[in-house]
Amino acid sequence: MQPNAAPVGSDASPHGWREVPVRYPDGTLGYREEPLAPDAFLDPQEGDHLIQGTEHDFCVHDLAVRLRHHFRNDPTRAVYSDVKMKWGIAGLKEPAPDIAVIPDIRDRDRPRNSFRVPSEGTRPSLIIEVVSPYQDGDETEKVEIYRRAGISEYLIVKTFEPIGVVSYSIQGYRLIGGGYRPLRPDARGLLRSRTTGLDFGTEPGHRGVVIVDAASGETLLDAAALEDLWRQEAALRWQAEQARQQEIALRKDAEQQRQQEAALRKDAEQQRQQEAALRQAADARADRYARRLRALGIDPDST
Incomplete structure (x- = not known):
């Protein structure tokens, strides 16, 4: 140093x-x-290193993995994490949201150092911030920033540790008539994101975040379960590839054996033809010899 x-x-x-x-x-x-400065996370610059903590990183990673997997087959919807937003609005601070779900995006997988709303022609429809114990602006300053930026929905995931075990809570806002209104949980305690078709809530005992597909009612697997699933799928693909390679090797062996058998049959046929030619030549010599004996008045059968 x-x-x-x-x-x-x-x-x-x-x-x-x-x-x-x-x-x-x-x-x-x-x-x-x-x-x-304490408010640097409201407008981070390139090269900034923000202290967030392990639980914050775990939660953000978990949410990003789940949402990316859910929208994996929709090339027009991106899920970015920690990408600085460039609103194109004079004087408005430009955070790098923990999670930003962006619809109607072009060239989703193109690398981006930041997201420039004016040139991209779209903006996040849902932003999720995980409250860090080192910063408290997610519930105050960022609410106003995202309202002014025209973000349709904003969710805040809060972590707390009242008894030595990390617990979670969720609150949210929806943009209506230019202002944010708090989201109210349904009978299941879930908050509906209309822009994504997903419901967000907490597990029993507030031990984790739950995401439910509102259309199907299916709960999105968490990152750990998805990674286990991907490992299982990778193992199955490896086994299938091994079986395919073995099948190719067996077909190759069978083809080599067929070619060897064909070569043996060809050799046997050549040998048969050679033997036939030798017999024919021997018969011809014997016939010539017999004719010479007869010409000399000798009976070939008596010799």
Whole structure:
């Protein structure tokens, strides 16, 4: 670490740090870790390192995996995580939402360093933020930012640890007439996202987040279950590929055996033809010899 660098994870940078280029007294160039301001997560810049915590990372990863899998066959809908939004609205801060579900997107899988709403011609229909214990703006400043940006639905997933076990709660907003109105849970305790056709809630005991396909009533598998499923599918594909390779090898062996048998039959036929030719030549010699004996008045049968 260079001089004057803020120790990562120390009290000097409780919210995170930014690498700033600096020239040191000896003339060398390097980077200094500059602590981030408490509201840096409202408008993060390239090179910012925000401290979120393991539970935040786990929850965001879980939600992103589930939603991407759900929309995997819809090339017009993207699910991005931690991608900075460029609203094209003067003076409006531009966060990098934990989860952004974007409809009507073109070239979904093209790499993007940021999402520029004016040039993309679309914007997120649903944004989900997972509240970090280090920041509290998700429930205050970001509500106003996403309202002004025209985000149809905004969900906030809160984690808390009242008895040493992580629990979850969800609240949400829907844009109506230019203002956000709180979403009310249904009889099952779920919040409906109309833009995605999904219901969001918490597991019994608030031990995790539940996502339900409103049309089918099926609960989306969580990331751990999906990864197990993918491993099983990968194992089945590997087994199928092994069986296919074995079948190819058996067909190749059978073809080689057929060719060998054909070659043996060809050799046997050639040998038969050679033997027939030898017999024919021997018969011809014997016939010539008999004719010469008869010409000399000798009975061939008496010799």
